[in-house]
Amino acid sequence: MTAKDNPSLWGFGTTKTFKIPVEHLDFKYIEKCSDVKHLEKILCVLRSGEEGYYPELTEFCEKRLKGLAPESRALRKDKPAATASSFTAEEWEKIDGDIKSWVSEIKKEENKIHCHETETFPAMDNNLPPVRGTNSRLHVTKEKYSNSRRPKKKIPRDYAEWDKFDVEKECSKIDEDYKEKAVVKNKSHLSKIETRIDTAGLTEKEKTSLATREKEKGNEAFNSGDYEEAIMYYTRSISVLPTVAAYNNRAQAELKLQNWNSAFWDCEKVLELEPGNLKALLRRATTYKHQNKLQEAIEDLNKVLNVEPDNELAKKTLLEVERDLKTDPASKTQTKGKRMVIQEVENSEDEDGKDRRRAQEDGSGDKSKTSFLFWLCKNLPFYMMSWLKFSVSTKILSPPDFF
Amino acid sequence: MSAFEKPQIIAHIQKGLNYTVFDCKWVPCSAKFVTMGNFARGTGVIQLYEIQHGDLKLLREIEKAKPIKCGTFGATSLQQRYLATGDFAGNLHIWNLEAPEIPVYSVKGHKEIINTIDGVGGLGIGEGAPEIVTGSRDGTVKVWDPRQKDDPVANMEPVQGENKRDCWTVAFGNAYNQEERVVCAGYDNGDIKLFDLRNMSLRWETNIKNGVCSLEFDRKDISMNKLVATSLEGKFHVFDMRTQHPTKGFASVSEKAHKSTVWQVRHLPQNRELFLTAGGAGSLHLWKYEYPVQRSKKDSEGVEMGVAGSVSLLQNVTLSTQPISSLDWSPDKRGLCICSSFDQMVRVLIVTKLHKI
Numbered sequence: 001m002t003a004k005d006n007p008s009l010w011g012f013g014t015t016k017t018f019k020i021p022v023e024h025l026d027f028k029y030i031e032k033c034s035d036v037k038h039l040e041k042i043l044c045v046l047r048s049g050e051e052g053y054y055p056e057l058t059e060f061c062e063k064r065l066k067g068l069a070p071e072s073r074a075l076r077k078d079k080p081a082a083t084a085s086s087f088t089a090e091e092w093e094k095i096d097g098d099i100k101s102w103v104s105e106i107k108k109e110e111n112k113i114h115c116h117e118t119e120t121f122p123a124m125d126n127n128l129p130p131v132r133g134t135n136s137r138l139h140v141t142k143e144k145y146s147n148s149r150r151p152k153k154k155i156p157r158d159y160a161e162w163d164k165f166d167v168e169k170e171c172s173k174i175d176e177d178y179k180e181k182a183v184v185k186n187k188s189h190l191s192k193i194e195t196r197i198d199t200a201g202l203t204e205k206e207k208t209s210l211a212t213r214e215k216e217k218g219n220e221a222f223n224s225g226d227y228e229e230a231i232m233y234y235t236r237s238i239s240v241l242p243t244v245a246a247y248n249n250r251a252q253a254e255l256k257l258q259n260w261n262s263a264f265w266d267c268e269k270v271l272e273l274e275p276g277n278l279k280a281l282l283r284r285a286t287t288y289k290h291q292n293k294l295q296e297a298i299e300d301l302n303k304v305l306n307v308e309p310d311n312e313l314a315k316k317t318l319l320e321v322e323r324d325l326k327t328d329p330a331s332k333t334q335t336k337g338k339r340m341v342i343q344e345v346e347n348s349e350d351e352d353g354k355d356r357r358r359a360q361e362d363g364s365g366d367k368s369k370t371s372f373l374f375w376l377c378k379n380l381p382f383y384m385m386s387w388l389k390f391s392v393s394t395k396i397l398s399p400p401d402f403f
Numbered sequence: 404m405s406a407f408e409k410p411q412i413i414a415h416i417q418k419g420l421n422y423t424v425f426d427c428k429w430v431p432c433s434a435k436f437v438t439m440g441n442f443a444r445g446t447g448v449i450q451l452y453e454i455q456h457g458d459l460k461l462l463r464e465i466e467k468a469k470p471i472k473c474g475t476f477g478a479t480s481l482q483q484r485y486l487a488t489g490d491f492a493g494n495l496h497i498w499n500l501e502a503p504e505i506p507v508y509s510v511k512g513h514k515e516i517i518n519t520i521d522g523v524g525g526l527g528i529g530e531g532a533p534e535i536v537t538g539s540r541d542g543t544v545k546v547w548d549p550r551q552k553d554d555p556v557a558n559m560e561p562v563q564g565e566n567k568r569d570c571w572t573v574a575f576g577n578a579y580n581q582e583e584r585v586v587c588a589g590y591d592n593g594d595i596k597l598f599d600l601r602n603m604s605l606r607w608e609t610n611i612k613n614g615v616c617s618l619e620f621d622r623k624d625i626s627m628n629k630l631v632a633t634s635l636e637g638k639f640h641v642f643d644m645r646t647q648h649p650t651k652g653f654a655s656v657s658e659k660a661h662k663s664t665v666w667q668v669r670h671l672p673q674n675r676e677l678f679l680t681a682g683g684a685g686s687l688h689l690w691k692y693e694y695p696v697q698r699s700k701k702d703s704e705g706v707e708m709g710v711a712g713s714v715s716l717l718q719n720v721t722l723s724t725q726p727i728s729s730l731d732w733s734p735d736k737r738g739l740c741i742c743s744s745f746d747q748m749v750r751v752l753i754v755t756k757l758h759k760i
Contacts, residue, residue: 071715073659078686081414081720081752095413095755096457102736103434103454110433113482129532129581131548132556132600192580193626194530206481210527217625220675224628224694 015045025051030061039065040074109205190228196239211241218249227253244274251283260287278304282314289321297321408756410689410738412720416751418459422448424743426473426729430500431526432481435462436731436741437500438749439488441470447490449474451500454751465503469494477522477575477623478533478549487535487549489517495537497549508549513539519572526734529578529624536575536586542567544588546600559588559598568592576620576644577627587630589615595632607652611640617667620644621675629692631678633665639680641692646699646709654709660688660716669730673737677717677760681730685723685744687752690714691760717760722750 013022018041023029025042033039043065045051046058065072084092202210218233234250237243247270254263264287270280281300288297298321304314424440435453442448447467452459467490474488479497485507487497493513496506517537524533534556535547545555561567569591577585584600591614597607613634621629627644630653634640642655661682671677676692694712702708725746733739738754 076660076716076719078721079719081722082411083414086411086413095753099415099454099736099739099753100457102739106432106434106735113432128550131551132532132534132546133603190626192583194580206527213527216673217622220622221625223676225698229626 015051017041017045017048017050020045022051025054025057027057027060030057030064033064034068036065036069036072039068040072043074112205190232193232193236195232195235197236207241211237211243211246214240215243215246215249218246218253222249222253222256227256231257242269242273244270244277244280247273248277248279248283251280255283255286258290260290263287264291276303276307278307278311282311282317285314285317285321289317289324294321294325298325408759410718410754410756410760412687412689412718413753413755414720414722414750415753416454416457416459418452418749420450420747420749423745423747424728424749425471427741427743427749428474428476428486428731429733429735429741430484431476431734432484433735437474437486438743439471439474440743441491442466445470447471449486449488449498449500449503452749459749459751463500463503465498465500467496472517473520475520475522475535476526477528478525478535479522480525480533481527487520487522489520489537489539491516493517493539493541495520495535495547497535508552510547510553512537512545512547512555513541513543515540518570521573521575523575523578523584523623529575529584531578531581531584534575534584536573538570538573538588540569542570542590544570544573544586544598546586557586557598557600557603559586559596568594571615572618574618574620574630575623576630578624579626583626585627587618587620589618589632591615593634607647609652611638611657613638616664619668619670619678621670621678628675631668631670633668633680635664637661637663637665637682639665639668641711641714643698643709643711646707648702648706648708651702651708654711656711656714658690658714660719661686664726666726666728667730669732669740671737671757672732672734674757674760677757679730679732679740679754681727681742683726684721685725685727685746686719686721687727687730687742688719689717689754691717718754723748 014020015022015025020038020041024033024038025046030039030042033042039061043058043061046054046061062075065075084096087095197210197214214233214237218230218237221227221233222230230253231250234246234253237246238250247266251263251266251270254260254266263283267280267284267287270277271284274280281304285297285300285304288294288300298318301314301318301321304311305318308314420438420440422440422442424438426440427436427438429436430451433453434455435451438450438452440448447470449465449467449471450461451463451465453462454460469490469492471488471490474486476484476486478487479485483499485497485499487495487508489495489512493511493515495508495510495512495517497508499507517539519538520535522533522535523529524531532548532550535549536544537547538544543558543560545559546557548556570588571591572589574587575584576587577583582601585606586598586600588596588598590596593610593612593614595609595611595615595618596605598604599606611632611634613636615632615634617631617633619631620627621631630642630644632640632642638657638659640655640657642653644653647653660680661684663683665680665682667679667681669679671679678690678692680688680690682688692712692714695710697710698712699707699709722742723744723746725744727742727744730742731740733741738757740752740754741749742752743749
């Protein structure tokens, strides 16, 4: 290789790949550089070793790049698989022991299934759904992605049929067809899943694993934000085998959807099966808080803090509940009577009423009377209606008895 | 995630074989697995191994007339655990590994090699009838029911006169109730087609420009959520299958990795957001998918369209210099998986710390 072939010897000063000036392969430059793409190129050149082997510079460049863009693809290194030597003796013991115990466990399980096989074999075949339709052929054309399938058009074959051909109607039909196709039902699956699973002929072990699988599906749906789907999978899991975990998780999903009542009942179920379950107590406290049963909420939270005094969530919720209790003790007592009757709507109305009263306290003296009257006139019809409902429900105005 | 919290991929057991191995699958509810391939003399082989005392013990070796390309346990019950295989001559067989002399079911399904096979409805996964789907070099994708002899239950083939493209991969999905099911097929020209088996119609198709090597739904037995498609040229795409736009189809995110063909993708059965990809340079990458804040949004005309999330690399290792042709996670033990590669090796891997993710 002569000097002619190697441009850097001429003093052109750039690398072969990427044409980076050689001055950039330097600690000071890399420290100051914040262009991620450029750093990636520098790292590539350093790693390839074509300008020489500089391990410390390479490491420095990697650190800098990690600081700027930890997800960068250039940081991916080929490395061999880990072996026993990559772990401490303790860790390796744990991993190895885990596998060994699993292997022996699963062998025992397998032997059990093997023994059962001859007994339960005939039962399985009868429960299967029928074979899908008749042999149906689906012709696939090599259409490009943008084309959509057009329905077959009845092309008129002679003059008589052409006379009957209504151009306007056909045009509007084509438009409609397109719109129909455009409506792709995206959430229809929720209604089509069975909420109860038929568990006929399943052993205990099978039921447990089925319930666990449904619960895992529910967990996955929860983690991706599909709370209704999560609730449905938890319901399915419970229909196979009711467990504390499934009820607890369903309560949490209901809380996310703000179904306070359903969440409450799920928490109750858990506490029936396992009194003192901390998660259930916490979640029940949250349902109490949102249903304005603040005293009960405080009780539950205190129970949790007795067992786990450092529970962050319990402490936070307790603070919020105590704050709620302090700010509006008046409204609590006033609205207790109405709450019995109008459960759905009253929350928002209450909020309104509270706000108005607060504004009143802050407002100037002169305006207070008029604003109070205004408020009364606005809310009076509502109070009348609610009183009417209340009285009807308690049979004050009962129909006269005929003797 | 700091280096200590990252999952580690451990090569626990490695075994050299004396034949080319194409596929390996765990036997459900056991510490056994099968490897399938062909001997140098041109015959097919299925071997059954069991993990014993930190090493592999060969329990059974079954030799058959034609080389075996792929297999699945997906359509069998937990009690029977029959293996369905596709071979180089286009035959689909279902074997009882305890009595492998005569197949339980056998049909000459295709005119050319069966490249890929998948099963659903067995093992307690997926509602509805157990079915097997095969994809072949003759361009057709056929769905079989082991209770129906000789004829497929559904047949997806190119129209007369069209060029047939090799089907390289198939996957079942959307099997959340007895009626619904979809089959997704990937072809060598980059086509991905989604067939709805309930309506017997083509629900969606797209082209990812490079041949599709492997397709998998994140879970077969839920309403289709995500689909990962891997291809040549080191790319893979993750499609969000929850929201279909009438013209734009499904939203996707793509990632470059492996610097060569991405041969396989397998989702962790215990957590659908984690998946492993296997590459042509003998490397394995473990990925995690994160959902966007909003999974769907309205486009300029007010029609719903999906929003794809992001994929991040958790760990990567290089196991060999030859492509890793097949991967399988154990359905019973989180983190245990097997992989086979073209250097005639089968490896048992342990991936740690997956429960913490």
